[in-house]
Amino acid sequence: MAIRIGIMGYGNLGRGVEYAVDACEDMELAAVFTRRDPASLSIRKTGVPVVSVDKMDAWKDKIDVLILCGGSATDLPEQTPKYAKDFNVIDSFDTHARIPEHFAAVDASAKAGGKVAIISVGWDPGLFSLNRAYASAILPNGKDYTFWGRGVSQGHSDAIRRIEGVKNAKQYTVPVEAALEAVRSGKNPSLTTREKHTRECFVVAEEGADKARIEKEIKTMPNYFADYDTTVHFIDEKEFNEKHGGLAHGGFVIRSGATGEKTAHKHVVEFSLKLDSNPEFTASVLVAYARAAYRIAGEGGKGAKTVLDIPPAYLSPKTGEELRSSLL
Amino acid sequence: MAIRIGIMGYGNLGRGVEYAVDACEDMELAAVFTRRDPASLSIRKTGVPVVSVDKMDAWKDKIDVLILCGGSATDLPEQTPKYAKDFNVIDSFDTHARIPEHFAAVDASAKAGGKVAIISVGWDPGLFSLNRAYASAILPNGKDYTFWGRGVSQGHSDAIRRIEGVKNAKQYTVPVEAALEAVRSGKNPSLTTREKHTRECFVVAEEGADKARIEKEIKTMPNYFADYDTTVHFIDEKEFNEKHGGLAHGGFVIRSGATGEKTAHKHVVEFSLKLDSNPEFTASVLVAYARAAYRIAGEGGKGAKTVLDIPPAYLSPKTGEELRSSLL
Numbered sequence: 004m005a006i007r008i009g010i011m012g013y014g015n016l017g018r019g020v021e022y023a024v025d026a027c028e029d030m031e032l033a034a035v036f037t038r039r040d041p042a043s044l045s046i047r048k049t050g051v052p053v054v055s056v057d058k059m060d061a062w063k064d065k066i067d068v069l070i071l072c073g074g075s076a077t078d079l080p081e082q083t084p085k086y087a088k089d090f091n092v093i094d095s096f097d098t099h100a101r102i103p104e105h106f107a108a109v110d111a112s113a114k115a116g117g118k119v120a121i122i123s124v125g126w127d128p129g130l131f132s133l134n135r136a137y138a139s140a141i142l143p144n145g146k147d148y149t150f151w152g153r154g155v156s157q158g159h160s161d162a163i164r165r166i167e168g169v170k171n172a173k174q175y176t177v178p179v180e181a182a183l184e185a186v187r188s189g190k191n192p193s194l195t196t197r198e199k200h201t202r203e204c205f206v207v208a209e210e211g212a213d214k215a216r217i218e219k220e221i222k223t224m225p226n227y228f229a230d231y232d233t234t235v236h237f238i239d240e241k242e243f244n245e246k247h248g249g250l251a252h253g254g255f256v257i258r259s260g261a262t263g264e265k266t267a268h269k270h271v272v273e274f275s276l277k278l279d280s281n282p283e284f285t286a287s288v289l290v291a292y293a294r295a296a297y298r299i300a301g302e303g304g305k306g307a308k309t310v311l312d313i314p315p316a317y318l319s320p321k322t323g324e325e326l327r328s329s330l331l
Numbered sequence: 332m333a334i335r336i337g338i339m340g341y342g343n344l345g346r347g348v349e350y351a352v353d354a355c356e357d358m359e360l361a362a363v364f365t366r367r368d369p370a371s372l373s374i375r376k377t378g379v380p381v382v383s384v385d386k387m388d389a390w391k392d393k394i395d396v397l398i399l400c401g402g403s404a405t406d407l408p409e410q411t412p413k414y415a416k417d418f419n420v421i422d423s424f425d426t427h428a429r430i431p432e433h434f435a436a437v438d439a440s441a442k443a444g445g446k447v448a449i450i451s452v453g454w455d456p457g458l459f460s461l462n463r464a465y466a467s468a469i470l471p472n473g474k475d476y477t478f479w480g481r482g483v484s485q486g487h488s489d490a491i492r493r494i495e496g497v498k499n500a501k502q503y504t505v506p507v508e509a510a511l512e513a514v515r516s517g518k519n520p521s522l523t524t525r526e527k528h529t530r531e532c533f534v535v536a537e538e539g540a541d542k543a544r545i546e547k548e549i550k551t552m553p554n555y556f557a558d559y560d561t562t563v564h565f566i567d568e569k570e571f572n573e574k575h576g577g578l579a580h581g582g583f584v585i586r587s588g589a590t591g592e593k594t595a596h597k598h599v600v601e602f603s604l605k606l607d608s609n610p611e612f613t614a615s616v617l618v619a620y621a622r623a624a625y626r627i628a629g630e631g632g633k634g635a636k637t638v639l640d641i642p643p644a645y646l647s648p649k650t651g652e653e654l655r656s657s658l659l
Contacts, residue, residue, distance in 0.1 A: 022591050026471050103656050128659045130465065133643055134602075135658040137458065140619040140646035141612075143354050147658075187605070262615055263350050268607035270615075274462075277515075279596035284469075287590055287598075291468040311654055315461055316639040318468035326639055328431050330463040330475075331456045 006297045007033040008290070009066035009090070011056070011082065013044060015250065016095065017072035019286025021047055027290060029320045033066055063089050067300075068293040071095075072286075084108040087307070088116035091296045093289050095125040102128065102309075110307035119300045120307045124292045125285040126276055127151070131256045133310055134274040138258035142270060145260020148186045150178035150199060154252025154281065162227045163204055166220050168212030171240065173247040175203045178255065189259045189269035202233045207243045252281035291318040334625045335361040336618070337394035337418070339384070339410065341372060343578065344423065345400035347614025349375055355618060357648045361394055391417050395628075396621040399423075400614075412436040415635070416444035419624045421617050423453040430456065430637075438635035447628045448635045452620045453613040454604055455479070459584045461638055462602040466586035470598060473588020476514045478506035478527060482580025482609065490555045491532055494548050496540030499568065501575040503531045506583065517587045517597035530561040535571045580609035619646040 008024050010017045013035050024032045025048070034052045037044050041053040054062065069090040071082050079096045086092050087109050096105050102123055113120040123129065127149070135147050156176050163172035182199050185192045204221055208214055218235045221228055238246075255275045262268050278284045292310065295317035299308070316326055336352050338345045341363050352360045353376070362380045365372050369381040382390065397418040399410050407424045414420050415437050424433050430451055441448040451457065455477070463475050484504050491500035510527050513520045532549055536542055546563045549556055583603045590596050606612045620638065623645035627636070644654055 019590070026590070099659070102659050103652070106655055123659055130469075130600075132659045133465070136643045136647055136654060137461070137619075139658065140622070140643075140648075141458075141615045189605075262347070262354070262611040263608060268611050270607060270612050271605040272458075273601075273603045273605075275601045277517075277599040277601075279598060280591060283590040283596050284598050287469045291465075294468070309655060309659055311644040311659065312642050312651070314640050314642050315464045315468075319464055320468075323640070324431070326464060327434055327637060330467065331427070331430050331451055331460045331637055331639065 005029055005031040006294060007031060007065060007067045008293060009034050009036060009062065009069040010072060011036045011069055011086070012072035012078065013037060013046060014072060015282035016286055016289075017070075018047065019280070019283040020070050020072060020289060022283060023287040023290040026287075027294075027320065029294070030290070034062060036062075036069075059086075059089075066090055068093060068296050070289050070293055072289075080105060080108075083120065083122060084112040087113040087118055087120040089118070091119045091300045093121050093124055093293050093296055095129075095285055095289060096123045097125060097128055099128060106307050106309070114306045117305050119296045119304050121292050121296050121309065121313065122307055123309055124289050126278075126288060127254065129285075129288055129310055130276070131254065131274070134256040134272075135258070136311055138256075138260075138272040142258055142260025142262070142272065144262070144266055145258050145270075146191045148194070148199075148257045148259075149254065150183060150257075151254040152176035152178050152200065152252070154254070154278070155250055156202075159202065159204075159227055162224060163206060163221055166217055168209045168217050169206055170209050171207040171243055173205045173243070175205075177201045177203055183255060183257075186257050186259060187271055187273065189261075189271055191259055196230045197232060200231060202228055202231045204233065204235045205243060205247050206235060206237050207240050208237055249279070250281045251279050252284075253277040294318060294320065333357055333359040334622060335359060335393060335395045336621060337362050337364060337390065337397040338400060339364045339397055339414070340400035340406065341365060341374060341381075342400060343610035344614055344617075345398075346375065347608070347611040348398050348400060348618060350611060351615040351618040354615075355622075355648065357622070358618070362390060364390075364397075387414075387417075394418055396421060396624050398617050398621055400617075408433060408436075411448065411450060412440040415441040415446055415448040417446070419447045419628045421449050421452055421621050421624055423457075423613055423617060424451045425453060425456055427456060434635050434637070442634045445633050447624045447632050449620050449624050449637065449641065450635055451637055452617050454606075454616060455582065457613075457616055457638055458604070459582065459602070462584040462600075463586070464639055466584075466588075466600040470586055470588025470590070470600065472590070472594055473586050473598075474519045476522070476527075476585045476587075477582065478511060478585075479582040480504035480506050480528065480580070482582070482606070483578055484530075487530065487532075487555055490552060491534060491549055494545055496537050496545050497534055498537050499535040499571055501533045501571070503533075505529045505531055511583060511585075514585045514587060515599055515601065517589075517599055519587055524558045525560060528559060530556055530559045532561065532563045533571060533575050534563060534565050535568050536565055577607070578609045579607050581605045622646060622648065 071094040075098045083094045109120045159174035253276045257273045399422040403426045437448045487502035581604045585601045
């Protein structure tokens with residue numbers, strides 16, 4: 004029988020999960036849950052029920068894994084502990100500093116309900132965390148570097164849009180090639196924030212707006228832009244819609260370390276992603292971990308887990324035997 | 332108390348394990364076992380016992396994990412099942428086609444003895460396998476590519492040395508940059524053996540040897556060289572010793588896949604290694620998995636496992652809490 008997946012929240016990420024479930028022969032989309040009026044929500048896959056969150060109780064035995072597709076600011080801190088009581092759940096909680104408290108809240112709830120919850124799944128946190136963990140365990144004498152981009156930062160784009168006179172904006176985080184090369188060379192450089200990434204902004208200004216003021220407000224904005232070399236391009240709405248509609252992203256995790264006599268031998272371990280669609284790729288990671296949650300639940304596991312706790316084989320639809328003969 | 336490590340076999344890999352154990356605060360080297368006369372073996376770390384394999388019975392309770400550092404052709408198929416009865420063991424068995432039978436033999440033995448055995452640990456099989464497993468589970472619509480090099484192939488170097496008139500030889504496997512770029516572009520190219528790698532050989536000929544014949548014998552050697560574009564450089568012994576004494580290696584695992592409406596969004600997941608010393612890095616991977624074996628044994632686990640079965644957190648000396656707050 005196919006693994007029955009529920010989606011909670013049907014934004015970019017939820018739609019990505021729908022596509023990712025379609026790509027898996029061992030899964031089926033059982034329902035989409037929404038806080039909106041279900042009649043107002045048109046989902047891609049016809050025939051799949053759209054259900055109000057008020058009626059989730061009736062679905063407890065009809066969903067094997069519920070994938071929570073809300074945001075980390077307000078949705079997930081409330082939803083994941085709440086639903087982990089009654090469902091095996093997956094979330095993509097990505098506020099790094101608050102992961103320990105989120106883990107504790109979800110763990111208590113999942114254990115009380117006898118369910119499995121895998122939190123902070125995606126690529127960072129997620130695949131990047133895995134690579135930091137593997138590489139640092141293997142090369143204890145070494146240093147980790149994470150670079151993001153080139154890609155769209157939703158938070159930074161939003162921050163620009165809040166400036167008076169800005170009609171629309173998109174911000175790209177760009178890793179500095181020279182810094183990447185210095186890290187790859189094994190030199191273990193010390194890099195400031197400014198040396199690692201630049202920020203490139205494409206802005207549509209309201210008619211008659213003071214562009215010089217907007218540019219200055221962007222470049223001096225604390226936390227978001229002040230510590231970076233920032234470039235601002237003013238473009239018209241047509242160009243904005245044609246060229247800046249995508250949600251591409253990516254990045255690099257590099258560990259450089261040394262072994263042997265006088266630690267003379269250098270080693271560089273690099274993991275990188277180049278993604279046309281951040282939400283669709285993140286959704287694909289969530290769905291692979293939904294398979295793991297289903298298996299762990301089947302073995303009687305309970306409580307909160309992260310990607311660091313999950314054996315890689317649990318993500319694959321293949322058996323251990325198939326994996327050993329085909330890709331070990 | 333520190334994890335007590337035993338090394339079986341003190342060649343390049345065994346010496347690498349000695350260095351890697353030194354780099355781990357939670358481990359200590361308890362003994363080195365050898366088939367040679369222990370008195371003839373001089374190990375780097377003074378004070379550590381060198382013990383004949385005939386006397387291993389006395390060490391059953393004094394070693395937490397035994398790391399088997401022999402070769403895959405004849406040593407490990409015999410040693411791993413033999414020692415998995417009495418010790419938790421790690422090996423780097425790397426004959427891909429024979430992994431299923433090796434796994435079965437080791438599993439039966441480890442289960443009979445109530446021990447844990449992690450086989451085929453290293454980078455390929457090992458870290459490359461992990462990356463193939465993760466990326467293929469996440470992007471089911473996609474294709475895997477593995478490239479090796481630039482690095483020394485011991486087997487190919489040996490094959491050249493068996494040719495009459497060859498005094499010494501080193502063979503480098505070199506990935507073709509254009510093929511790497513085609514894969515990274517997301518085009519999912521079909522690549523022949525010849526299109527993926529070239530082979531570069533540095534040969535010291537015996538005095539008066541027929542170099543043209545040697546070159547022809549290398550380039551036409553079935554399995555080893557005939558399917559590749561091979562370059563042969565004859566050099567003198569001085570240059571050989573100065574420039575070709577290293578054991579550098581590395582490689583790339585790339586999965587390119589697609590998601591979304593009409594699978595229009597492409598994603599590229601890439602993992603790469605650039606290693607100054609293949610045996611020292613492989614040893615570092617073995618030692619991290621020795622930590623995992625120790626933990627799994629402590630939890631009552633038994634039988635054969637591979638890297639695909641091990642939760643990443645088990646490789647790290649940090650607690651789950653530390654990992655979640657520091658690198659998730």
